[in-house]
Amino acid sequence: MSLPHLFLFVGLPYAAILLFLVGTVQRYRNTGFKVSSLSSQFLEGRALFWGAVPFHFGILVVLLGHLIAFLLPGGTLLWNSSPVRLIVLEVTAFTFGLSTFVGLVALLVRRFTNPRVKMVTTRMDVALELLLLAQVVLGLWIALGYRWGSSWFAADLSPYLMSLFTFDPNITAVSAMPLVIQLHIIGAWLLIAIFPQTRLVHMLVAPLHYLARPYQRVIWNWDRAAIRNPETPWSEMRPKNN
Amino acid sequence: MSRLLLARLTVPALAALFAVWSPPVAPAGAATGAETFGSVCAACHTIGGGKRVGPDLAGVNDRRPAEWLLKFIRSSQALVESGDPVAVALFAEHKVAMPDFPYSDSEIREILEFVKRGGAGGAAQPPAAAALRTTTPEDVRKGLELFQGTLRFANRGPACNSCHHVNNDAVIGGGILAKELTTVFGQMGGPGVQAILGKPPFPVMDQAFASRPLTEDEIFALVAFLQDADQHQQFQKPRDYGFKLFTSGLAGLVFLLALYGLFWRRRKVHPVNHAIFARQVRTQ
Numbered sequence: 001m002s003l004p005h006l007f008l009f010v011g012l013p014y015a016a017i018l019l020f021l022v023g024t025v026q027r028y029r030n031t032g033f034k035v036s037s038l039s040s041q042f043l044e045g046r047a048l049f050w051g052a053v054p055f056h057f058g059i060l061v062v063l064l065g066h067l068i069a070f071l072l073p074g075g076t077l078l079w080n081s082s083p084v085r086l087i088v089l090e091v092t093a094f095t096f097g098l099s100t101f102v103g104l105v106a107l108l109v110r111r112f113t114n115p116r117v118k119m120v121t122t123r124m125d126v127a128l129e130l131l132l133l134a135q136v137v138l139g140l141w142i143a144l145g146y147r148w149g150s151s152w153f154a155a156d157l158s159p160y161l162m163s164l165f166t167f168d169p170n171i172t173a174v175s176a177m178p179l180v181i182q183l184h185i186i187g188a189w190l191l192i193a194i195f196p197q198t199r200l201v202h203m204l205v206a207p208l209h210y211l212a213r214p215y216q217r218v219i220w221n222w223d224r225a226a227i228r229n230p231e232t233p234w235s236e237m238r239p240k241n242n
Numbered sequence: 243m244s245r246l247l248l249a250r251l252t253v254p255a256l257a258a259l260f261a262v263w264s265p266p267v268a269p270a271g272a273a274t275g276a277e278t279f280g281s282v283c284a285a286c287h288t289i290g291g292g293k294r295v296g297p298d299l300a301g302v303n304d305r306r307p308a309e310w311l312l313k314f315i316r317s318s319q320a321l322v323e324s325g326d327p328v329a330v331a332l333f334a335e336h337k338v339a340m341p342d343f344p345y346s347d348s349e350i351r352e353i354l355e356f357v358k359r360g361g362a363g364g365a366a367q368p369p370a371a372a373a374l375r376t377t378t379p380e381d382v383r384k385g386l387e388l389f390q391g392t393l394r395f396a397n398r399g400p401a402c403n404s405c406h407h408v409n410n411d412a413v414i415g416g417g418i419l420a421k422e423l424t425t426v427f428g429q430m431g432g433p434g435v436q437a438i439l440g441k442p443p444f445p446v447m448d449q450a451f452a453s454r455p456l457t458e459d460e461i462f463a464l465v466a467f468l469q470d471a472d473q474h475q476q477f478q479k480p481r482d483y484g485f486k487l488f489t490s491g492l493a494g495l496v497f498l499l500a501l502y503g504l505f506w507r508r509r510k511v512h513p514v515n516h517a518i519f520a521r522q523v524r525t526q
Contacts, residue, residue, distance in 0.1 A: 049506065054499065054502060057498070078394075080391060080401070081401065082391075082392065083390055083414040086414070087414065094488075095490075095498060098491050098492065099495055099498050143487075144488060145418070147417055147419075148403065148404050148417035148419075151403075152400065152404045152417065155400035155449075156449055172445045178419070
């Protein structure tokens with residue numbers, strides 16, 4: 001167990017989590033209104049659709065998969081005990097991984113080729129998207145080159161992550177993993193470390209309540225004379241905020 | 243020092259601090275030579291008990307110089323690749339690469355000291371494994387099911403095919419994180435495979451089964467299956483899952499892109515309530 005391994009698989013994770021927590025609070029307190037993805041949809045919409053939609057659906061499913069394998073390693077191994085279920089899971093994960101890749105490449109091309117988007121691009125945007133691209137490429141490589149990752153993740157990497165959260169780090173397995181997998185793990189910690197300084201903060205303020213809120217009600221006062229008549233009762237809903 | 247430079251130095255500086263001050267990491271080197279030999283080396287080597295997966299280590303301190311042993315234990319393959327004649331000959335004889343063990347000089351010397359004492363003061367042999375009895379088709383069947391996970395291990399460890407592939411029509415394509423096992427029985431023999439399954443000398447496998455060890459019956463069934471797989475390998479033509487996984491993913495991607503397009507192609511038209519729009523146009 002060498003010092004570089006200790007640095008990358010114990011020191012870096014703790015540093016990343018600390019930076020994530022402190023940085024997020026600091027950013028929200030200092031520039032709370034800038035805690036967003038700073039959408040560029042008004043500047044360009046068509047290419048954004050074919051980038052953002054495949055990217056976001058892909059990354060949501062892939063991240064959820066990593067989270068489930070981490071939190072429920074026993075359940076993941078139980079699911080994978082049937083070869084058909086294992087293949088369905090792996091193909092689904094790989095498909096959404098490809099969706100992430102295609103979306104991210106489309107977003108990068110748009111960022112570098114559209115002059116309007118280029119104007120609002122920061123150096124951190126470029127650094128983040130390149131790091132994300134490296135992560136996605138490594139993830140796809142691992143899915144094909146070291147297949148049945150869902151099973152060995154549950155058996156070896158879930159205990160590693162859990163050991164970090166219980167402050168009893170065990171990096172024996174992770175130190176012996178192939179370099180591609182180690183790079184993917186290091187990339188993940190780096191993403192967590194820079195999270196508060198990037199547009200990724202929009203994850204924390206995602207408008208999830210939109211999923212459950214009522215439809216927007218538009219009242220069109222087309223018969224103005226009837227509305228001005230005091231005899232006319234409020235038919236369905238009394239307008240609010242005006 | 244500018245703020246930017248400070249910010250750039252924050253991650254490595256914090257990481258270094260945490261690495262130094264972090265809670266104690268499960269140590270490989272804290273064990274004594276006897277403990278390390280018993281928990282790691284004994285899976286493949288004996289001291290005076292004859293050849294197992296690797297050579298009998300009785301007298302190895304007299305046969306090889308200490309410096310050579312240090313290098314070989316730390317990375318046998320590096321020595322083989324450097325063309326060292328003894329390492330090349332050993333690899334040719336045993337056909338199995340000894341994994342790298344990143345122990346310190348003093349840790350390796352402790353192990354060698356233990357070997358020099360002939361294993362006195364420690365358990366040089368792995369715990370009693372099930373004696374190899376005659377295998378039956380039921381054992382092979384059970385081993386096959388355990389290998390691909392359709393029959394789960396009693397202690398809920400991961401199925402072998404998570405990381406290993408075996409060229410066999412009856413099991414799905416196995417993982418490729420670790421060594422392919424089609425001919426492992428022929429290379430190591432029953433006792434060798436049994437010893438490795440009982441006490442894996444490979445860190446990734448060892449950690450996967452550390453809290454979920456295999457039972458003796460399970461080990462026996464797996465050895466029986468691997469023996470059968472080795473003997474019948476030339477008749478097996480399993481599917482190539484690697485390429486299929488890629489093409490299935492591509493097909494899935496095309497389906498997803500079509501789905502995204504179908505759902506949102508007219509997304510800017512749908513929010514308009516056409517009934518109200520038409521009514522408004524009529525009244526103007």
